[in-house]
Amino acid sequence: MTSMKTSIPVSESVSSVDMEIGSSWTDSNTSISSTNSYEAMVKVIQTKPRFHSIKDAIHNKILNLRAEGRVDERSFYICDIGEIRRQLNLWKSELPFIKPYYAVKCNPNEEFIKNMISIEPEMGFDCASLAEIETILRINGFINRDNLIYANPIKPISQLRYANNNDVNLTTIDSIEEVEKIANFTDGKMKVLIRIQTDDSSATCPLSVKFGANLQYSEKIVEKCIQLGVQIRGVAFHVGSGFKDSNTLVKAVDDSYKLIEIIEKNQGNKCDIIDVGGGFSKESFKESAKILRQEMEFKFGKSISNGEIKVISELGRFLSASCFTLVSNVIGTREEIGGGKTRVYLNDGLYGNLNCILYDHQEVEPIVITSNGEYVYQESKSNDKKLYSIWGPTCDGLDCISKRVELNYDIKCGDFIGFENCGAYTNAAATKFNGFTNEFDYEFIES
Amino acid sequence: MTSMKTSIPVSESVSSVDMEIGSSWTDSNTSISSTNSYEAMVKVIQTKPRFHSIKDAIHNKILNLRAEGRVDERSFYICDIGEIRRQLNLWKSELPFIKPYYAVKCNPNEEFIKNMISIEPEMGFDCASLAEIETILRINGFINRDNLIYANPIKPISQLRYANNNDVNLTTIDSIEEVEKIANFTDGKMKVLIRIQTDDSSATCPLSVKFGANLQYSEKIVEKCIQLGVQIRGVAFHVGSGFKDSNTLVKAVDDSYKLIEIIEKNQGNKCDIIDVGGGFSKESFKESAKILRQEMEFKFGKSISNGEIKVISELGRFLSASCFTLVSNVIGTREEIGGGKTRVYLNDGLYGNLNCILYDHQEVEPIVITSNGEYVYQESKSNDKKLYSIWGPTCDGLDCISKRVELNYDIKCGDFIGFENCGAYTNAAATKFNGFTNEFDYEFIES
Numbered sequence: 001m002t003s004m005k006t007s008i009p010v011s012e013s014v015s016s017v018d019m020e021i022g023s024s025w026t027d028s029n030t031s032i033s034s035t036n037s038y039e040a041m042v043k044v045i046q047t048k049p050r051f052h053s054i055k056d057a058i059h060n061k062i063l064n065l066r067a068e069g070r071v072d073e074r075s076f077y078i079c080d081i082g083e084i085r086r087q088l089n090l091w092k093s094e095l096p097f098i099k100p101y102y103a104v105k106c107n108p109n110e111e112f113i114k115n116m117i118s119i120e121p122e123m124g125f126d127c128a129s130l131a132e133i134e135t136i137l138r139i140n141g142f143i144n145r146d147n148l149i150y151a152n153p154i155k156p157i158s159q160l161r162y163a164n165n166n167d168v169n170l171t172t173i174d175s176i177e178e179v180e181k182i183a184n185f186t187d188g189k190m191k192v193l194i195r196i197q198t199d200d201s202s203a204t205c206p207l208s209v210k211f212g213a214n215l216q217y218s219e220k221i222v223e224k225c226i227q228l229g230v231q232i233r234g235v236a237f238h239v240g241s242g243f244k245d246s247n248t249l250v251k252a253v254d255d256s257y258k259l260i261e262i263i264e265k266n267q268g269n270k271c272d273i274i275d276v277g278g279g280f281s282k283e284s285f286k287e288s289a290k291i292l293r294q295e296m297e298f299k300f301g302k303s304i305s306n307g308e309i310k311v312i313s314e315l316g317r318f319l320s321a322s323c324f325t326l327v328s329n330v331i332g333t334r335e336e337i338g339g340g341k342t343r344v345y346l347n348d349g350l351y352g353n354l355n356c357i358l359y360d361h362q363e364v365e366p367i368v369i370t371s372n373g374e375y376v377y378q379e380s381k382s383n384d385k386k387l388y389s390i391w392g393p394t395c396d397g398l399d400c401i402s403k404r405v406e407l408n409y410d411i412k413c414g415d416f417i418g419f420e421n422c423g424a425y426t427n428a429a430a431t432k433f434n435g436f437t438n439e440f441d442y443e444f445i446e447s
Numbered sequence: 448m449t450s451m452k453t454s455i456p457v458s459e460s461v462s463s464v465d466m467e468i469g470s471s472w473t474d475s476n477t478s479i480s481s482t483n484s485y486e487a488m489v490k491v492i493q494t495k496p497r498f499h500s501i502k503d504a505i506h507n508k509i510l511n512l513r514a515e516g517r518v519d520e521r522s523f524y525i526c527d528i529g530e531i532r533r534q535l536n537l538w539k540s541e542l543p544f545i546k547p548y549y550a551v552k553c554n555p556n557e558e559f560i561k562n563m564i565s566i567e568p569e570m571g572f573d574c575a576s577l578a579e580i581e582t583i584l585r586i587n588g589f590i591n592r593d594n595l596i597y598a599n600p601i602k603p604i605s606q607l608r609y610a611n612n613n614d615v616n617l618t619t620i621d622s623i624e625e626v627e628k629i630a631n632f633t634d635g636k637m638k639v640l641i642r643i644q645t646d647d648s649s650a651t652c653p654l655s656v657k658f659g660a661n662l663q664y665s666e667k668i669v670e671k672c673i674q675l676g677v678q679i680r681g682v683a684f685h686v687g688s689g690f691k692d693s694n695t696l697v698k699a700v701d702d703s704y705k706l707i708e709i710i711e712k713n714q715g716n717k718c719d720i721i722d723v724g725g726g727f728s729k730e731s732f733k734e735s736a737k738i739l740r741q742e743m744e745f746k747f748g749k750s751i752s753n754g755e756i757k758v759i760s761e762l763g764r765f766l767s768a769s770c771f772t773l774v775s776n777v778i779g780t781r782e783e784i785g786g787g788k789t790r791v792y793l794n795d796g797l798y799g800n801l802n803c804i805l806y807d808h809q810e811v812e813p814i815v816i817t818s819n820g821e822y823v824y825q826e827s828k829s830n831d832k833k834l835y836s837i838w839g840p841t842c843d844g845l846d847c848i849s850k851r852v853e854l855n856y857d858i859k860c861g862d863f864i865g866f867e868n869c870g871a872y873t874n875a876a877a878t879k880f881n882g883f884t885n886e887f888d889y890e891f892i893e894s
Contacts, residue, residue, distance in 0.1 A: 072603035105842060105881045128842050131882030152842055152881075154779035154792040156519035157860070175781035175790075177860065207844040217784045240844075332601035334622035337664045343622075345601040351806075351876055358805060359798075359845060359880075395552060395575050395599055397654040397687075398806060413604070413624065429798055431885075433806075433876040434552045434599075435578030 051445040054078050054325055055378050058369060061327070061443055062416060071414060075328040075348040076441035079423070081115045083323040083447070087282070088120055091318070094289035097296070097304050098311045099124055101149055103278060104132040106316025106424050111442060112323070114139055126151045126314040130159040133168055145169065149275070151236070151314055153178065153195050153211050157185050164190050172236045172275070174213045176224045183228035192225065193236040193275050194218050196259060198252045203240025203279060204361050212237070218259050222266055232267055234309070235259050238277030241317060241360075244284070246291040252276075253295040270308065274300065278314040282322055317424040324423030326353055327369055330415040331393060341387040341404065344411050349392010349399045351433035353426040353440065357401065360425040366390050366402055369416035371409035377418065381408040390417070394434040498892040501525050501772055502825050505816060508774070508890055509863060518861060522775040522795040523888035526870070528562045530770040530894070534729070535567055538765070541736035544743070544751050545758045548573040548596055550725060551582060553763025553871050558889060559770070561586055573598045573761040577606035580615055592616065596722070598683070598761055600625065600642050600658050604632050611637050619683045619722070621660045623671045630675035639672065640683040640722050641665050643706060645699045650687025650726060651808050659684070665706050669713055679710050681756070685724030688764060688807075691731070693738040699723075700742040717755065721747065725761040729769055764871040771870030773800055774816055777862045778840060788834040788851065791858050796839015796846045798880035800873040800887065804848065807872040813837050813849055816863035818856035824865065828855040837864070841881040 051057040057078045065071045091100055101124030102116060117123050117140065124147040127133045133150065136143060145167045153174040155163075163171065164186040173179060174195040182190050197212030213221055225232050237252040253276075260271045276296075280288055296304065296311065303309040328348035335342050348354060356362040366388075369377045385406050392399035411417070430438035498504040504525045512518045538547055548571030549563060564570055564587065571594040574580045580597065583590060592614045600621040602610075610618065611633040620626060621642040629637050644659030660668055672679050684699040700723075707718045723743075727735055743751065743758065750756040775795035782789050795801060803809040813835075816824045832853050839846035858864070877885035 069605070072605050108882065127882070129840075129882035131879070131884075135882070152840075154781075154838075154840070156776075156778040156794055156840070158516070158519050175779070177780050177782070181779070181860065205844060207842070210838055210844040210847065211842070214784075220784065329603075331603040332622070332628070333624050334601075335624070337661075337667065347603055355878070359843070391601075391657055393576075393599075393601070393603070395654070395658070396806070397652060397657040400657065413628065429878040429880040431802070431876040431878050432578070435555065435574070435576035435582070437578075438878075 050081075051443075052447055054080060054445060054447065057443050057445045058325070058327055058377055058416075058418070059375050061441070062370065062375070071416075072329045072331050072347050074437045074440050075326055075353055076443065077422070077427070078325045078327070079109070079112055079115075079323050079442055079444050080325075081119070081323070081444055081446040084112075084116055084319060085119050087319050087322065090285065091315070094286060095293055095313075098276060098292075098313050100315045100319065101126040101147070101151075101275075101312050102319055103151075103314045103316035104128070104135060105428060107320040107324070107426070107428055108132065108135060109427060109442060110135060110139060111444060112320070112423075115444060116319070122147060124149070124312060126316075127168070128152045130156075130162045133163055133166065137166060149193075149312070149314075151275070155181070157181060160190070161185055170233065170273070173221065174211055176221055179221060179224040179228055179230050182230050188229065191231045191233045193234050193273060194221055194232060194259060194263070195236040195238070196252070196255050198237050198239045198255075199248045200238070200240030200243060200279075202243055202245035202248065204242030204244075206240045207238050208240070215255060215258060219262060222259075222263050226267055231269060232263050232271065234271040234273035234275070235263075236275035236277065238314065239279050241279045242281055243279045243288075246284070246288040249276075249288065249292045250295045253292070253299055257299045272309055274309055274311050276311060276313050278316055278318065280315065280318040282318065285318065321421050321424035324421075324426070326419045326422040326426065327416050328353075328418075330411055330413055330417060332413055333411060341389050342411070343391060344388050344417070345391045345393060346401065346417060347393050347436070349394060349401055351392060351394050351396070351399060351431045352436060352438065353422065353430050354392065354401055354419070355429045355431070356422075356425045358398075359429055362425070364401065364419045364422070366405055366407065367418045367420065368407050368409040368411065369418045371415060372412050373414065376409055384408060384410070386410065393436055396433075497528075498890075499894055501527060501892060501894065504890050504892045505772070505774055505824055505863075505865070506822050508888070509817065509822070518863075519776045519778050519794050521884045521887050522773055522800055523890065524869070524874070525772045525774070526556070526559055526562075526770050526889055526891050527772075528566070528770070528891055528893040531559075531563055531766060532566050534766050534769065537732065538762070541733060542740055542760075545723060545739075545760050546571055547762045547766065548594070548598075548722075548759050549766055550598075550761045550763030551575070551579040552875060554767040554771070554873070554875055555579065555582060556874060556889060557582060557586060558891060559767070559870075562891060563766070569594060571595070571759060573763075574615070575599045577603075577609045580610055580613065584613060596640075596759070596761075598722070602628070604628060607637070608632055617680065617720070620668065621658055623668055626668060626671040626675055626677050629677050635676070638678045638680045640681050640720060641668055641679060641706060641710070642683040642685070643699070643702050645684050645686045645702075646695045647685070647687030647690060647726075649690055649692035649695065651689030651691075653687045654685050655687070662702060662705060666709060669706075669710055673714055678716060679714055679718065681718040681720035681722070682706050682710075683722035683724065685761065686726050688726045689728055690726045690735075693731070693735040696723075696735065696739045697742045700739070700746055704746045719756055721756060721758050723758060723760050725763055725765065727762065727765040729765065732765065768868050768871035771868075771873070773866045773869040773873065774863050775800075775865075777858055777860055777864060779860055780858060788836050789858070790838060791835050791864070792838045792840060793848065793864060794840050794883070796841060796848055798839060798841050798843070798846060798878045799883060799885065800869065800877050801839065801848055801866070802876045802878070803869075803872045805845075806876055809872070811848065811866045811869070813852055813854065814865045814867065815854050815856040815858065816865045818862060819859050820861065823856055831855060831857070833857065840883050843880075
């Protein structure tokens with residue numbers, strides 16, 4: 001590692017950036033072994049006929065559901081593959097030297113993942129469990145194993161062994177006990193990143209309360225790794241999902257630098273990976289990216305430029321949230337006596353896709369898709385305003401999507417309500433509570 | 448309906464109560480059509496060899512899991528059938544004139560339901576959806592349809608039709624719009640109970656925020672039912688899951704009485720069902736039962752005694768909570784540097800069975816099952832005390848089961864931690880978040 005500041009080129013044009021940084025992940029170095037399998041998959045994915053606007057796709061889906069008499073059976077999603085492409089390009093334009101590993105936990109829909117691979121053959125994947133590794137290996141068994149990280153600091157022994165047996169040999173740790181586990185239950189090929197604690201008090205979903213070692217404890221982990229022969233490849237951090245204070249990134253990069261110095265001093269082997277985690281949202285991305293880029297340049301510029309250090313990220317929300325629009329059906333309404341709000345009951349709610357309201361602290365905005373059966377999505381709004389409360393289908397009083405929302409249309413049983421930006425931490429944790437389904441329809445479009 | 452107070456006999460001995468109340472649901476009037484199917488099922492259920500203590504069953508299961516190398520794969524439940532029997536007997540001893548309808552949503556495990564039917568052939572079931580009706584009909588397609596209620600005030604049209612097509616023709620409503628739905632989409636056989644609003648502000652899980660009509664609005668519903676020819680069979684209420692103020696029962700019974708007077712005056716047909724809902728917990732049951740019994744005697748005593756009115760309840764938590772002990776495996780630990788708490792990570796958590804902490808506001812108490820591999824469940828405790836925090840297996844910081852708990856044993860990776868009284872609103876809403884399973888092992892015992 002060389003600490004001297006070296007500027008990392010950044011450009012709007014992805015291809016020119018690729019040319020400048022030798023170690024860039026965007027070089028098209030798809031491993032030969034994976035080519036055939038990958039090409040076959042891409043062929044399937046790309047020959048599917050697709051709509052090019054979300055509006056047309058929703059309309060078509062509703063017409064089909066009506067024809068099949070299935071309007072109230074389950075919610076459906078429109079997934080815009082164009083948005084994956086745009087988000088990946090946005091990432092590359094701002095942080096071309098950081099390779100994205102998609103955090104499968106965020107939205108494990110397999111067709112979504114296949115489409116992602118068809119856009120980005122060398123896409124990396126952050127898996128939190130055996131089942132997530134299995135999913136990726138099922139989609140592409142020939143995947144270059146460097147593109148997989150088992151990024152859960154605490155791993156059940158059986159799942160750790162599964163990863164090791166399947167040549168997924170990079171994982172995160174944050175405890176001495178996990179070093180012992182790796183030493184005892186793997187074949188010596190499993191390498192680690194030490195996950196350090198960050199100040200994520202500004203994040204919507206803080207993680208450091210559960211994961212991460214401070215510098216003092218990290219030194220003990222380094223000691224234990226050396227003692228038991230577990231090789232440390234670098235450092236990982238995560239500033240929390242939906243973080244708001246980008247300065248926490250500066251501290252995390254600085255701490256990573258300090259720990260890497262300690263590791264290299266003690267271990268002999270050089271560190272070659274830094275995992276900068278995730279938590280980026282589309283809205284604040286450019287600002288966060290700038291801060292992260294500057295600090296990485298300042299601390300690790302030369303090591304990155306000369307290919308000594310590979311930088312990876314764990315992107316969930318950033319890649320998936322804006323790709324998905326959720327559409328659910330109105331299964332009942334109730335006019336409040338004496339006026340006031342009208343209650344609207346949907347076939348989806350806090351136990352279904354909108355568990356994100358409870359688990360992920362998301363606020364969702366209902367959008368009228370049909371009004372009295374008429375398709376009004378993205379039409380100029382009427383002047384009428386009505387007050388609504390929006391509810392899920394279960395018998396639980398907690399199952400409330402919105403206590404009070406003003407909408408410009410009349411809503412009746414049979415109408416459809418949509419929610420945009422619903423691709424992160426939604427279907428991933430949907431339940432079957434009250435006997436409602438947790439399987440949904442997915443339509444893929446490309447805008 | 449006759450309002451004159453008539454005492455309803457109550458006794459510890461269930462059989463003597465059965466003899467005294469002609470209309471008691473505990474009369475063994477199993478319908479002939481269901482007998483064969485039922486007997487076959489009971490034979491299967493009852494010939495299974497069973498342990499008679501939870502302690503032995505957990506120990507045996509752990510030994511088996513160790514032998515199979517599956518300790519960390521998934522949590523398991525021990526379900527004590529004896530406890531279903533005891534809870535049903537407790538119910539009968541306090542409220543023999545109220546027939547329990549098990550709220551399937553609370554714990555839809557099919558073997559649990561089968562065992563319940565084997566104990567109580569004329570058990571009623573409260574279904575919240577098509578899938579729950581399907582479950583009961585799959586278990587016993589010949590079930591007497593009087594033993595089923597589709598107790599969700601807002602029903603998707605397709606599911607309402609399914610119920611109607613399968614002769615499940617009693618449902619709850621709380622809106623004029625639902626009356627129209629029933630009139631438009633069923634064949635005239637669907638009968639209704641009007642669900643009235645209650646004061647459930649003391650409940651752990653209040654429901655009236657979402658469901659229930661006040662008296663004034665109920666009158667409009669009655670009008671609409673008469674206008675559209677939808678027959679009202681009575682009134683339903685629910686004072687909220689885990690209610691604490693039993694006096695809300697008094698008000699609910701009084702309101703039911705008032706509404707039944709209005710219905711009978713306007714409709715011509717007499718009301719013959721009162722659904723007193725659920726929300727009872729084992730701890731406060733006797734007190735709540737006494738208040739409910741007294742008020743029901745006071746308002747409906749004669750109508751119940753002479754069989755004019757059937758009283759039903761929707762029991763979930765009361766029947767299932769104490770039947771289940773959950774056992775999960777320690778997949779990792781982390782000693783805090785410099786002493787303090789030890790973190791314990793389990794293979795189950797807030798996205799698994801312990802979603803009840805978030806959705807159902809439950810507080811769970813971890814119990815040490817094994818310590819350093821040694822089976823210590825229900826042993827005299829050691830004097831050592833250690834501070835722990837207990838966590839689930841996902842990468843989410845929210846996935847914390849207990850921030851601080853003092854336990855008398857040392858806990859290491861591979862040990863087991865249990866949670867008693869875990870049968871209500873647990874497995875029913877478990878997710879697969881992070882790729883962890885939402886399928887669990889169930890062992891049935893009879894203590």
